[in-house]
Amino acid sequence: MIYIGTDLVEVDRINALIEKWADRFLMRIFTSDEIAYCQRQVRPVIHFAGRFAAKEAVKKALYSSGWPDPIPFRRIQVRRDRNGAPVVRLEGIDEFPRVSISHTTQYAVATAIVESR
Numbered sequence: 479m480i481y482i483g484t485d486l487v488e489v490d491r492i493n494a495l496i497e498k499w500a501d502r503f504l505m506r507i508f509t510s511d512e513i514a515y516c517q518r519q520v521r522p523v524i525h526f527a528g529r530f531a532a533k534e535a536v537k538k539a540l541y542s543s544g545w546p547d548p549i550p551f552r553r554i555q556v557r558r559d560r561n562g563a564p565v566v567r568l569e570g571i572d573e574f575p576r577v578s579i580s581h582t583t584q585y586a587v588a589t590a591i592v593e594s595r
């Protein structure tokens with residue numbers, strides 16, 4: 479069976495959270511590799527928003543597949559392959575959710591797919 483999750487994020491909302499909580503927010507949600515990648519970009523908040531949406535989309539797909547436990551944001555790691563496509567790993571777990579991310583200056587959206595065995 480295949481399960482899907484999607485999430486839409488307002489970039490301004492992520493910007494407000496970063497302005498209010500700074501590193502506390504970033505380090506609760508993102509891995510150090512994700513933070514480093516986003517901070518190298520011209521407008522980091524857009525890429526943080528994309529990764530935030532990706533993590534929410536993965537949670538939705540996993541919860542709809544019957545996943546029993548809460549999943550901390552940082553456990554969902556969004557990396558990039560050599561073409562720039564997002565690749566997700568779940569720390570300590572053999573699940574391989576597939577994710578697609580898109581963003582504008584205003585919104586970021588992500589879709590995730592999980593296949594149950």
Ligand SMILES: CC(C)(COP(=O)(O)OP(=O)(O)OC[C@H]1O[C@@H](n2cnc3c(N)ncnc32)[C@H](O)[C@@H]1OP(=O)(O)O)[C@@H](O)C(=O)NCCC(=O)NCCS
Pocket residue numbers: 524525528529558561562563564578579580581582
């Ligand atoms: C992939 C591509 C269509 C993305 O178009 P885009 O309009 O810039 O994408 P959006 O702005 O909507 O979304 C950006 C997100 O797309 C995702 N993305 C980037 N490259 C990607 C790729 N090759 N495949 C899938 N997703 C990709 C990333 O998650 C990116 O967000 P991030 O930079 O925060 O990680 C475009 O960059 C492209 O054609 N690249 C060619 C690279 C390539 O794959 N070459 C090898 C095969 S010929």
